Amino acid sequence: MTAEKISIDTLVVGAGQAGVAMSEHLSKLGVPHLVLERDRIAERWRTGRWDSLVANGPAWHDRFPGLEFDDLEPDAFAPKERVADYFEAYARKFNAPIRTGVEVTSVARHAGRPGFTVETSIGVVEASRVVVATGPFQRPVIPPIAPQTDTLTQIHSADYRNPQQLPEGGVLVVGAGSSGVQIADELQRAGRQVYLSVGPHDRPPRAYRNRDFCWWLGVLGEWDKEAARPGKEHVTIAVSGARGGHTVDFRALAHQGVTLVGLTKTFDDARVTFEADLTTNLARGDENYLSLLDAADAYITRNGLDLPEEPEARRTFADPACVSDPILELDLAAAGVTSIVWATGYAVDYDWLHVNAFDAKGKPQHQRGVSSEPGVYFLGLPWLSRRGSTFIWGVWHDAKHIADHIATQRKYLSYRDASQRETTQPRKEAPASSPAVSRVQHVNELGVN
Numbered sequence: 001m002t003a004e005k006i007s008i009d010t011l012v013v014g015a016g017q018a019g020v021a022m023s024e025h026l027s028k029l030g031v032p033h034l035v036l037e038r039d040r041i042a043e044r045w046r047t048g049r050w051d052s053l054v055a056n057g058p059a060w061h062d063r064f065p066g067l068e069f070d071d072l073e074p075d076a077f078a079p080k081e082r083v084a085d086y087f088e089a090y091a092r093k094f095n096a097p098i099r100t101g102v103e104v105t106s107v108a109r110h111a112g113r114p115g116f117t118v119e120t121s122i123g124v125v126e127a128s129r130v131v132v133a134t135g136p137f138q139r140p141v142i143p144p145i146a147p148q149t150d151t152l153t154q155i156h157s158a159d160y161r162n163p164q165q166l167p168e169g170g171v172l173v174v175g176a177g178s179s180g181v182q183i184a185d186e187l188q189r190a191g192r193q194v195y196l197s198v199g200p201h202d203r204p205p206r207a208y209r210n211r212d213f214c215w216w217l218g219v220l221g222e223w224d225k226e227a228a229r230p231g232k233e234h235v236t237i238a239v240s241g242a243r244g245g246h247t248v249d250f251r252a253l254a255h256q257g258v259t260l261v262g263l264t265k266t267f268d269d270a271r272v273t274f275e276a277d278l279t280t281n282l283a284r285g286d287e288n289y290l291s292l293l294d295a296a297d298a299y300i301t302r303n304g305l306d307l308p309e310e311p312e313a314r315r316t317f318a319d320p321a322c323v324s325d326p327i328l329e330l331d332l333a334a335a336g337v338t339s340i341v342w343a344t345g346y347a348v349d350y351d352w353l354h355v356n357a358f359d360a361k362g363k364p365q366h367q368r369g370v371s372s373e374p375g376v377y378f379l380g381l382p383w384l385s386r387r388g389s390t391f392i393w394g395v396w397h398d399a400k401h402i403a404d405h406i407a408t409q410r411k412y413l414s415y416r417d418a419s420q421r422e423t424t425q426p427r428k429e430a431p432a433s434s435p436a437v438s439r440v441q442h443v444n445e446l447g448v449n
């Protein structure tokens with residue numbers, strides 16, 4: 001490969017859903033741009049998730065406005081491969097200028113002139129602007145309490161694929177957000193003895209009174225909330241689209257055979273201790289569940305909607321033994337546990353981004369994605385503009401805002417005062433659809449592929 005220099009107005013790093021959405025909006029506004037993706041389009045949906053994963057939201061909801069899942073019922077949950085195919089098809093729809101297999105390794109501001117030097121695995125790109133669309137979930141995080149032992153197989157949920165992958169024996173799943181709870185359920189159904197470590201969580205009903213929770217969060221304005229309620233910043237959400245979609249109910253899971261435990265506290269070789277917070281965590285999850293039912297009922301009454309009542313949604317399972325008499329300490333070897341799945345979340349990784357866009361703690365500093373470093377934008381981050389920002393449909397709206405910001409900045413920069421106007425030729429705007437295509441050709445000529 002040649003290491004030629006490419007110049008582009010806006011460089012988008014990453015072609016997951018965020019990068020594809022960004023490219024659509026930039027194309028619409030006629031902003032010349034290029035998207036660089038180190039793997040394939042929507043790679044995380046293809047290879048960064050477990051085999052049986054389906055979207056957490058129904059097909060009518062978890063999509064971009066411009067394309068439907070026309071092979072699925074609106075209330076169905078798209079399998080992960082289908083989600084990846086969707087984004088590929090979406091990118092094809094407007095001929096997105098995406099180059100796959102190209103990794104961005106460094107972004108640095110130019111000295112004494114605008115723009116950035118971007119180093120990539122195939123050469124240098126000069127860009128006036130950079131949109132960082134590398135995802136909210138980049139580096140799997142396993143907490144430091146993880147035991148240093150060879151006697152247990154330990155993987156992060158990002159590396160979990162299916163029950164057969166784990167050695168025979170019981171499994172401790174740490175973390176009970178959507179990933180942990182779905183993995184624990186799948187392992188238990190495959191005949192494994194499963195311990196599920198449950199921390200603070202929200203658990204909306206899958207559906208209530210004939211409407212999915214995605215609908216309820218939409219009409220109740222919850223997806224648009226601009227910040228997490230104080231104290232709820234790190235509260236995970238436990239939902240599942242598996243097996244046609246169902247409400248996550250931890251007591252039901254325990255009656256099914258999963259042993260619930262509180263937050264995982266310490267390891268001493270194969271002995272693990274748990275916080276005595278299981279009852280509290282479940283109670284808070286129930287509170288969240290019931291509050292959504294109450295809000296939904298109030299909404300129905302206020303708007304005179306004709307949606308069937310659903311009193312059974314308020315029935316609760318009796319506390320199983322693991323809840324009424326919680327395990328606080330467990331000898332994993334004696335309990336036959338041979339693996340731990342850490343469903344403990346992700347961190348971001350911006351080691352390659354050498355710009356002034358971070359606070360003292362290294363967190364991206366931005367307002368709705370417009371960072372403190374002029375010309376650098378973030379997209380897809382949790383709470384970027386609202387609760388929906390990391391989700392498929394939410395990121396599309398954030399991308400629109402960022403594209404608008406870029407177009408406005410370009411307009412300022414193209415301003416010429418009277419004396420300059422006299423000496424320069426009138427500038428011609430390129431048609432909205434052509435830059436994407438011509439940019440790809442330009443890039444190909446330079447050997448970027």
Ligand SMILES: Cc1cc2nc3c(=O)[nH]c(=O)nc-3n(C[C@H](O)[C@H](O)[C@H](O)COP(=O)(O)OP(=O)(O)OC[C@H]3O[C@@H](n4cnc5c(N)ncnc54)[C@H](O)[C@@H]3O)c2cc1C
Nearest residue numbers: 014016017018037038044055056103104134135380391392
């Ligand atoms: C298990 C799980 C299930 C989820 N289910 C849903 C769901 O059902 N519905 C929903 O709306 N959301 C869901 N999400 C949340 C969110 O939609 C996904 O995390 C989604 O993948 C985020 O898209 P993204 O484009 O922001 O980031 P990613 O999909 O992570 O895409 C970022 C891309 O950037 C590339 N990249 C990174 N660094 C570089 C670099 N230096 N150079 C070049 N390329 C780079 C990566 O290869 C990647 O392809 C789920 C998340 C998880 C973890």
